[in-house]
Amino acid sequence: MYKLRLLLLGLMFTAFLQAQDAGESEVHVSTEESSGEDRSVEVVKKKYTTTGIMPEEAPQIDGALTDAIWDRVPWGGDYIEFQPDENTAPSVQTKFKILYDAKNLYLAFRCYDPEPEKIERRLSRRDGFAGDWVEVNIDSYNDKRSAFSFSITAAGVKGDEFVSNNGNNWDSSWNPIWYTKTKIDSEGWTAEIRIPLSQLKFSDAADQVWGLQSTRRFFREEERSLWQRKPIDQPGWVSEFGELHGLKNLEPQNQLEIQPYTVVRSRSFEADQGNPFEDGSDLDLTAGLDAKIGITNDLTLDLTVNPDFGQVEADPSAIALDGFQIFFREQRPFFVENKNIFELPVSPSIAGNTFGSDNVFYSRRIGRNPQGSPDLNEGEYADIPESTPILGAAKFSGKTQNGWSVGLLESLTARRTATIDANGERTDEVVEPLTNYLVGRLQKDFNEGDTYIGTIFTATNREELPASLDFLHTAAYSGGFDFKHQWNNRDWYLGGSLIWSHILGSEEAILRTQESITHLFQREGASHVAVDPERTSLSGTGGNLQLGKVGNGHWRFESGATWRSPELELNDIGFQRQADDIRHYTWVAYQTLKPDETFRRVGINYNHWAVWDFGGYLNNIRFNTNSFQNWANNWFTNIGFNYAPRQYSNFALRGGPRLRISPELSFWNGLNTDSRKKLSFSFFHNGAKATDNSYWRYSVEAGFSYQPTNALQLSLFPNFSRNEDKLQFVDNLSVDGQPRYLNGSISQETFSMSLRLNYTINPNLTIQYWGQPFISNGLYTDFKTVTDPLAERFENRIRQYGPGEISLSDEVYSVDENGDGNSDFSFGNPDFSFVQFRSNLVIRWEYIPGSELFLVWSQDLTTSGDPNEALLGGLESNIFGDAIPRNTLLLKATYRFAF
Secondary structure, X not given: OHHHHHHHHHHHHHHHHHHHHHOEEEEOOOOOOXXXXXXXXXXXXXXXXXXXXXXXXXXXXXXXXXXXXXXXXXXXXXXXXXXXOOOOOOOOOEEEEEEEOOOEEEEEEEEEOOOHHHOOOOOOOOOOOOOOEEEEEEEOOOOOOOEEEEEEEOOOOEEEEEEEHHXXXXXXXXXXXXXXXXXXXXXXXXXXXXXXXXXXXXXXXXEEEEEEEEEEEEHHHOEEEXXXXXXXXXXXXXXXXXXXXXXXXXXXXXXXEEXXXXXXXXXXXXXXXXXXXXXXXXXXXXEEEEEEEEOOOOEEEEEEEOOOOOOOOOOOOOOOOOOOOOOOOOOOHHHHOOHHHHOOEOOOEEOOEEOOOOEOOOHHHOOOOOOOOOOOOOOXXXXXXXXXXXXXXXXXXXXXXOOEEEEEEEEEEOOEEEEEEEOOEEEEEEEXXXXXXXXXXXXXEEXXXXXXXXXXXXXXXXXXXXXXXXXXXXXXXXXXXXEEEEEOOOOEEEEEEEEEEEEEEOHHHHHHHHHOOOOOOOOOOOOOOOOOOOOOEEEEEEEEEEEEEOXXXXXXXXXXXXXXOOOOOOOOOOEOOOOOEEEEEEEEEEEOOOOOOOEEEEEEEEEEEXXXXXXXXXXXXXXXXXXXXXXXXXXEEEEEEEEEEEEEEOOOOOOOOOEXXXXXXXXXXXXXXXXXXXXXXXXXXXXXXXXXXXXXXXXXXXXXXXXXXXXXXXXXXXXEEEEEEEEEEEEEEEEOOEEEEEEEEEEEEEEEEEEEEEEEEEOOEEEEEEEEEEEEEEEEEEEEEEOOOOOOOHHHHEEEOOXXXXXXXXXXXXXXXXXXXXXXXXXXXXXEEEEEEEEEEEEEEEEEOXXXXXXEEEEEEEEEOOOOOOHHHHHHHHHOOOOOOEEEEEEEEEOOEEO
């Protein structure tokens, strides 16, 4: 051991002397071992020392690296391979220089390549990350948890992301103003970057140290190399950065940016004969303003007045038969930027997924579609707004040098009214009240970023509600706490959260919530919940706790629990599918650390979980094993299997009793060819089958992406699914005071196809098209009622109506249960055919950094087809037939004033 110490000291001293000549040094700050087979080499942190210059000495940003000022600082380099073979010499080397003045940070990169003619220069929109690129990450807070990332491709395409949660979250919606150019020469390619200090956040210390990392992608070998080595099995990212020294007397730059916009919008659609509101077209002109104000160098205030999201891509088509709401990701720029600061999931991440998408804050509630709808009499028409305008919103966010992460969001949405026309007489009815939304979030780092605690508070307050909207809550509040502690160099962690909710409203509103599919207090046999029609408030809790190990070796695991009490209600400003849920889970994973002749990387995982309700009933037990493979040829495959020996549902009968679901076997499997190729393919399919054949589901998606030139990319991904279920819910009926839990056998087929076409004229001028036809047909047969919902055998759970008991006439089924020739009850034909086509064509021109011009054409056709028609035939006859889609054409211009 004594000799080993002497050897290490000698190596360190030699490295130190060599680094002084190179302008770079290494300092021991970690005893983390190598992730390779030899785990005896300590990781050391690198240090690069920059120097300040006068503004008049600044280099010209042309990518040439010919300015003499660059000679003021030495090169940093000696990159080490990260992927696929960590801690080995990379195929090509990279080096950089850094300078700064009072207003800007300057970087120069030399990316060596012995075959410069093979450098991949693919064009894309901002944040495309296509082809060869180099990246710098700057932890200017030096908090070891967050960083600013700037990437530049050999083609000159910029990428920028805000990194948080120690590298677990990369937010590409962050779009700072910065400048860059690249050049190809005989040695490879070069890049120059100028980053205004106003776009970074840092302290006012006289002598500063920032975290620093740089990544190079060598496209031909799909290889990543790093300036600061990071073992592949070492958790975290920002915490492993090297250090940038030499930053002296920097003055924080309080950011001030104002971005007004104006939009001209024209709509055309099929005229509705006799409807005065649907004459076939309309035209409007709107304007608004976005602003970004640096309150301090740490904290920023974002403001928006009457924001427009017309250039945002439409949501993909979807249909759900389980009654639960569908989660759609946020796409609106104001809410996407820094959204990670405001989120607090109800459940933790489980093997890369979550138990649903439940979250205390779901920004799509703000500006949602109006929730009310007027009741119309014969001959009446209504003009119902399609959305709720955001009158104004403010977002105060950032992170202080003391480790406080701050987020405060305030938004006010407009009162919306529907105009009702009755033979020329017009009245107004409120369909969405004036509503104020508030979200506050705080987190505090401790222990050099290895520990944090946080809290969140939300409030939704609506104006006095008219009788037509008495079903809405007058107010809703939620909040919570979260924490995470890591130790043993972040190998181990303990984390969790506790959340609560409190809603207020009329007796009608709270009754509606109690009986909604999220809660179902009225369900038969659930003694731990009960409907109280006199309640005017409801309070609930939820949360999670997890313990895990994620680093230092091949093995990882996590075990934990999560819960949602029956009364938890987050849907005024959050997202929650169901309440009354307790889960315990454990997952264990094995990963390879070194590539071999067959694989670059392989992972094998095992999971199991169990689900109870608050009545103590064990509703689900599920086991899973899965694996992913990254092959030597850079193909990816995955496969997984589930077995659920025990399944019960509190929600399948929509207020009826708890229902046994037959045991299930399911699988998934996918393949992706090398995405670097001009032509790449992907295939994914999954399926599930009850062991007694009472249901089965199968879905398959296969498609391709083709890039014939550096500027043009085309992708096409069709999807087909089939659902056969002998116990699909139809309705709950009352017959002579007795319940009938009506179900049927459904045969459902769904087809959709996502088409994308991207043409990049240059990094600042792009044309993008997205289109998706969608059709889903469902046919119901073999109607039945549930008689013994907990019976072990499927046949004993139901009573199926025979041919002499049920008949169809004029789209109404009549049921004669007792055979006396008279109908005991009836119900409408539930067969359906949902057809939709949505598309967007967007021309985007960033004519100066931060200022954009959009020309957008969008189409939306939504209609009902004939469920008995063949699937593709129904798609053709409805979408490509005589139906007229709703067309929208808009021109949007923004200009970004930066001070």
